[in-house]
Amino acid sequence: MIPVQRAPLPPRLESLLRRQTLRLGSSPDPVAVRASWKSASTVRRRLKEQLERAAFRPAFCMYCQESRGTDIDHYRPVVLAPHLAFVWTNHLLACGYCNQQAKRDDFPMAASGEPLLLDPTVDDSGVHLAMSHAGHLIALTDRGEATVQVLRLNTRAEITVARERALRHIERVLRRARDLHIGLPREELEDFRHLSLIDALHFFTHAVARGDLLKFPQTSDLADYAADQLATLRLLFPDCKL
Secondary structure: OOOOOOOOOOHHHHHHHHHHHHHHOOOOOHHHHHHHHHHOHHHHHHHHHHHHHHOOOOOEOOOOOOOEOOEEEEOOOOOOOHHHOOOHHHEEEEOHHHHHHHHOOOOOEOOOOOEOOOOOOOOOHHHHEEEOOOOOEEEOOHHHHHHHHHHOOOOOHHHHHHHHHHHHHHHHHHHHHHHOOOOOOHHHHHHHHHOOOHHHHHHHHHHHHHOHHHHOOOOHHHHHHHHHOHHHHHOOOOOOOO
């Protein structure tokens, strides 16, 4: 889950969403809202196009980063917030698993009333989660823990194995550059975006920024070199709190 920026909507789509929201009334019924959403095929198609462009990896799930984004997810579920069904800031691009099997209408809240589930258009998951060498996500905060549980990010073997392999590849690239006494090639890092490595690199970059590499025998030898390359790594994640 990498931070993504919402681009301003085209005026015509923004107007369509506003009209749809006004039609719902002041106290919309979730069942009726679901029917309205299902029938609004033009709105959904245009929204999906906007979300696909906004995704950190074009057209990929904003939650897991490993699967194609096929669904428009309502961050706050329609059953809990029907008045937000057509509000742009409540829409995310998700894969079928994250949206239909994992999250569905699950939306945990803190005692303060704030959402616990991370929103990739607002939150930087690297602040709330770290990644183990085995590809599992480690919660650093309550919000990180809730996000892992709701989206089942540690129970899907295809994702954890992909993270583990990606991390090993990233480490090989860094060791090769270090041994050649060169900086990290920016063009090679950009390729990571298209090789299913970018999510692991995001967590790795946060680990470098926190100084975590020294804590583990698998990465302690990379700590100094990676710290020297942090400025280059940061360029790939301009919206992160690094």
